[in-house]
Amino acid sequence: MSAPTLDEIRSWPATVDVPLAASALGIGKSKLYDLIQRGEAPIRVLDFGAKRVVTASLIRLLEAA
Numbered sequence: 001m002s003a004p005t006l007d008e009i010r011s012w013p014a015t016v017d018v019p020l021a022a023s024a025l026g027i028g029k030s031k032l033y034d035l036i037q038r039g040e041a042p043i044r045v046l047d048f049g050a051k052r053v054v055t056a057s058l059i060r061l062l063e064a065a
Contacts (some may be wrong), residue, residue: 006062012055015046021053024062 044057
């Protein structure tokens with residue numbers, strides 16, 4: 001799976017699953033789950049039983065890079 005473009009990410013729903021967010025960051029899903037577990041994820045994560053990444057926080061991070 002290739003990394004999505006910023007324009008593609010902007011069209012995503014308000015929250016996305018961890019594997020999709022990890023692909024946008026160019027890291028593996030296991031790495032992102034580890035960062036979330038340690039409270040070190042650079043993005044906002046909601047926990048509704050399953051972790052969901054807030055797309056707006058992902059966009060802000062990528063725009064700042």
